[in-house]
Amino acid sequence: MTPTTEKVARPTKTAPPAAETSGPPRKVRVWQRLTPWLFLAAPLALLITFTYAPVANMVAYSLTDWDGVSPELHYTGVGNYADIFTRAELFQVFLVSGYYLAASVVQIGLALYFATVLSFNVRFRNFFKGVLFFPYLINGVAIGLVFLYFFQDGGTLDSVLGLFGYEPDHAWLGTPASANISLAGVSVWRYTGLNFVLFLGAIQSVPGELYEAAELDGANRWHQFRHLIAPSIKPVLSLTVILSVSGSLSVFEIPYIMTGGATGTETFVIQTVKLAFQFNKTGLASAAAVVLLLIILAVTWVQRRLVPDDKVEPV
Structure with a gap:
């Protein structure tokens, strides 16, 4: 009489839910990254317009002989700084x-x-x-x-x-x-x-x-x-x-x-x-x-x- 062998059932691996393996949808992640910049857009635009742009113009004017009235101005380099x-x-x-x-x-x-x-x-x-x-x-x-x-x-x-x-x-x-x-x-x-x-x-x-x-x-x-x-x-x-x-x-x-x-x-x-x-x-x-x-x-x-x-x- 030969002994009989019993088949042991192996547990099958089940895939985890999709919500657990992946984060929010790509579109949501993009909006999450853009949201802070959307709130900063207006103050940054005002800061650049009324602070950094005038400072850049001031530095540019400091290298010229502009009199503030004439439409023509000539580049003088660091002559004004040397004068100061x-x-x-x-x-x-x-x-x-x-x-x-x-x-x-x-x-x-x-x-x-x-x-x-x-x-x-x-x-x-x-x-x-x-x-x-x-x-x-x-x-x-x-x-x-x-x-x-x-x-x-x-x-x-x-x-x-x-x-x-x-x-x-x-x-x-x-x-x-x-x-x-x-x-x-x-x-x-x-x-x-x-x-x-x-x-x-x-x-x-x-x-x-x-x-x-x-x-x-x-x-x-x-x-x-x-x-x-x-x-x-x-x-x-x-x-x-x-x-x-x-x-x-x-x-x-x-x-x-x-x-x-x-x-x-x-x-x-x-x-x-x-x-x-x-x-x-x-x-x-x-x-x-x-x-x-x-x-x-x-x-x-x-x-x-x-x-x-x-x-x-x-x-």
Whole structure:
């Protein structure tokens, strides 16, 4: 009798569903990739049209002798740049920026002080917040006209000082030193509110539990500022320094409206505007604008290298 062999059935492999092996259809994947670019199309078009295209035209004009009116312009190469770097009077106006750079240090200090104080529970703090930020909301032309009468002979400032028995013997906008100090003071009054809001937002982003823990450990306000607030606002402080330096190099509104650049108050931007619209040297003015742009970019790069934007945790 021979033994019988039984056939063992082997399990058959079934193909997985099509939905598990392949992702979304190709058409869907294409639309998923294009959707972000569709949302970015409008802002990118505006950015290219009103930022990068004008900058490219400015660089092109800086290589010509165009007067801004004539339809003809001639290529001069780097002649305009050589003219800028060889004429000392074109770079002396940067000395005026030193007044505004010193003023930016004052306004950052004031903004940081008021932001720190008003971040705690102080009476009428919302009122003081509005008072500090209000000057930044006013139009620059209006500010220039108001302070023009404020500093004039027999104006508001002289009247207030007269109440205390002080009679100034010179015009506030009559000498280069007093005029630049006065104009820098106006910039402090106007832009302190902007830095104040930036610092206040950074300070209020610190979790309240950290302040409570610090108070339980016996930390006073100075210790809280040193170990909690200062490390937390380091990125914002770096940003305000960059904005202040670039702003001090490109001051225009206040001195142009109040003095027109007279009495030694001419800034680099005012000089550039005069070259373009008063002396019809648009090519040279474009070269000056390119030089200013490169200087601001270089200063910003150096600042970012010296103070990298690292994430800092409060200690």
